[in-house]
Each structure stands twice: as structure tokens, then as C-alpha cells.
Amino acid sequence: MAAKGIHHVGVAVPELDELVRTWETLLGATVEHRETVEDQGVEAVSIRVGTSRIELLRPLGPDTPVGKFLAKRGPGMHHVAFEVDDVAAELARVAAQGATLIDTAPRVGLFGMQVAFIHPDTTGGVLAEFVSHGE
Amino acid sequence: MAAKGIHHVGVAVPELDELVRTWETLLGATVEHRETVEDQGVEAVSIRVGTSRIELLRPLGPDTPVGKFLAKRGPGMHHVAFEVDDVAAELARVAAQGATLIDTAPRVGLFGMQVAFIHPDTTGGVLAEFVSHGE
Numbered sequence: 001m002a003a004k005g006i007h008h009v010g011v012a013v014p015e016l017d018e019l020v021r022t023w024e025t026l027l028g029a030t031v032e033h034r035e036t037v038e039d040q041g042v043e044a045v046s047i048r049v050g051t052s053r054i055e056l057l058r059p060l061g062p063d064t065p066v067g068k069f070l071a072k073r074g075p076g077m078h079h080v081a082f083e084v085d086d087v088a089a090e091l092a093r094v095a096a097q098g099a100t101l102i103d104t105a106p107r108v109g110l111f112g113m114q115v116a117f118i119h120p121d122t123t124g125g126v127l128a129e130f131v132s133h134g135e
Numbered sequence: 136m137a138a139k140g141i142h143h144v145g146v147a148v149p150e151l152d153e154l155v156r157t158w159e160t161l162l163g164a165t166v167e168h169r170e171t172v173e174d175q176g177v178e179a180v181s182i183r184v185g186t187s188r189i190e191l192l193r194p195l196g197p198d199t200p201v202g203k204f205l206a207k208r209g210p211g212m213h214h215v216a217f218e219v220d221d222v223a224a225e226l227a228r229v230a231a232q233g234a235t236l237i238d239t240a241p242r243v244g245l246f247g248m249q250v251a252f253i254h255p256d257t258t259g260g261v262l263a264e265f266v267s268h269g270e
Contacts, residue, residue: 002163002164002184003162003184004185004186005184005185005186005187006141006185006187019258022259023258026229026253026257026258027138027217027258027263028137028138029137049141049217050139051139052140052217056259074260075259077144077211077212077215080212082162083185120211122161123154123158123162124148124154124158124210124211125147125209125210125211125212126146126211126212127211
């Protein structure tokens with residue numbers, strides 16, 4: 001029972017098109033997916049940088065979690081997602097060890113993945129997400 | 136000429152021992168290296184989370200870059216490092232494309248790697264680092 005590795009780093013941005021071009025030019029990134037996730041209040045572009053993945057997240061409005069993050073902290077790294085086999089099982093495990101959960105049950109995220117967030121107070125200020133491809 | 140992938144995510148923290156234990160417990164992390172990098176003003180612990188790597192960075196004093204970051208923004212994600220073949224060549228390439236550099240030449244970082252930072256204004260608020268194992 002542990003994370004397999006970083007699935008992606010989520011980045012809060014005020015707009016997408018120009019920044020996608022910047023990442024393409026400077027980091028050799030390639031776009032793999034673009035999707036509006038109403039449940040999370042974002043339009044997301046998933047880009048690959050070599051073997052890794054960055055998600056650029058544009059808030060759909062100021063009252064969304066990413067919108068509030070942008071207003072408070074400005075653009076930048078928002079969360080880091082770790083791939084696990086079973087999001088619900090990992091949530092139960094870390095909750096039993098004292099972690100504060102933002103999501104007490106998995107939700108459907110980008111790519112239709114199962115996702116859930118752990119409160120950053122638990123991990124030293126890092127907003128951590130568990131993601132899995134499972135049902 | 137492009138990044139091969141994320142080498143590590145750097146996290147600014149006020150202390151190391153307790154947070155290392157937290158990451159071990161919650162994410163199944165294992166410590167691979169601990170080193171004081173005077174040049175960067177940090178004591179760093181490199182941990183593996185599955186196939187990925189997180190660097191926990193404790194500032195050696197309030198006037199260091201990470202110390203100032205902590206005072207201004209609190210603990211959390213500080214930078215994302217991308218592995219490249221040749222840091223100096225990548226710096227020259229992105230500078231020619233208009234990127235603002237923090238380091239105009241590679242420095243020696245953790246593990247004795249060649250490292251250099253690009254200004255976050257260039258990448259939409261993300262402090263990006265190039266790292267390589269080369270000479």
C-alpha cells in the first residue's frame with residue numbers, strides 16, 4: 001500500500017493557450033488531452049514533458065477552488081498527484097493514520113480517473129491527490 | 136532538445152525529521168539521500184515515492200531563497216526539476232527563446248548534479264529547474 005509515483009503536477013493558470021505554447025517551446029511539452037471538469041471547476045490541459053505529465057488548470061470562475069487559489073497565491077504549482085492502485089483504500093488507510101481528507105470518497109477526474117485530495121496540512125503544505133485508473 | 140521528465144519536486148519545509156516520517160507513513164516514501172547544500176542555503180532530504188522523487192528543503196536561515204519563500208508563502212511546493220542531457224545547452228536554448236534565467240550558468244546541486252533555475256515568470260508561476268548528471 002503506497003504510491004507508485006507522481007502521476008502529474010497540477011499548475012493553476014489564468015489562461016491556457018499561451019502557456020501551453022510556452023511549455024511546448026521551453027520544455028518540449030506535447031498536449032495529450034484537454035477537458036473541462038465541471039465537478040472540479042476547471043478547464044484542464046494535460047501535457048507530457050518527456051515521461052512526465054503536467055496539468056495546466058484554468059478555473060471556470062473565481063469561486064472555484066483553483067479560482068480562489070489563483071486570487072490568493074497567483075499562478076503556480078497547485079497540487080501533486082500520486083498514482084495508486086485503489087484510491088478508496090488509500091483514503092481509508094491514511095485517514096486511519098491521522099490524515100485530514102478533503103475528499104472522503106473518490107470522485108471522477110480528468111481522463112475519467114478516480115481521484116481524491118488530502119489536506120495540505122497533513123503533508124507539510126503540499127496538496128496531495130491520489131489517482132487511479134481503477135473502477 | 137527537451138526535458139526528459141520530472142526529476143523531482145522540491146518542497147519547502149520548516150523542519151525535516153517529522154515530515155520525513157509523515158511522508159514515509161502516508162505515501163510509502165523511502166529516504167535515499169540527505170545533504171546540506173551550502174550554495175543553495177538548504178538542508179535537503181531526497182525521498183523516493185514509488186518511481187518518483189521529492190526533495191524536502193529546510194532553509195539554513197531566513198535570508199536564503201527557501202527561507203524567504205517559507206516566510207512569504209508558508210510550507211509547500213517550491214519548484215519542479217526537469218532532467219535534461221546538458222543544462223548549459225538548455226539554458227542557452229531557452230534564453231534565446233526569451234526565457235528569464237535565475238542562473239545563467241549551471242551550479243552544483245544535490246547529488247553533485249548540474250542544476251540551474253529558470254524564473255517562474257517564464258513558465259506561468261512555476262519555478263522550473265534543469266538538472267543533469269553530466270559534467
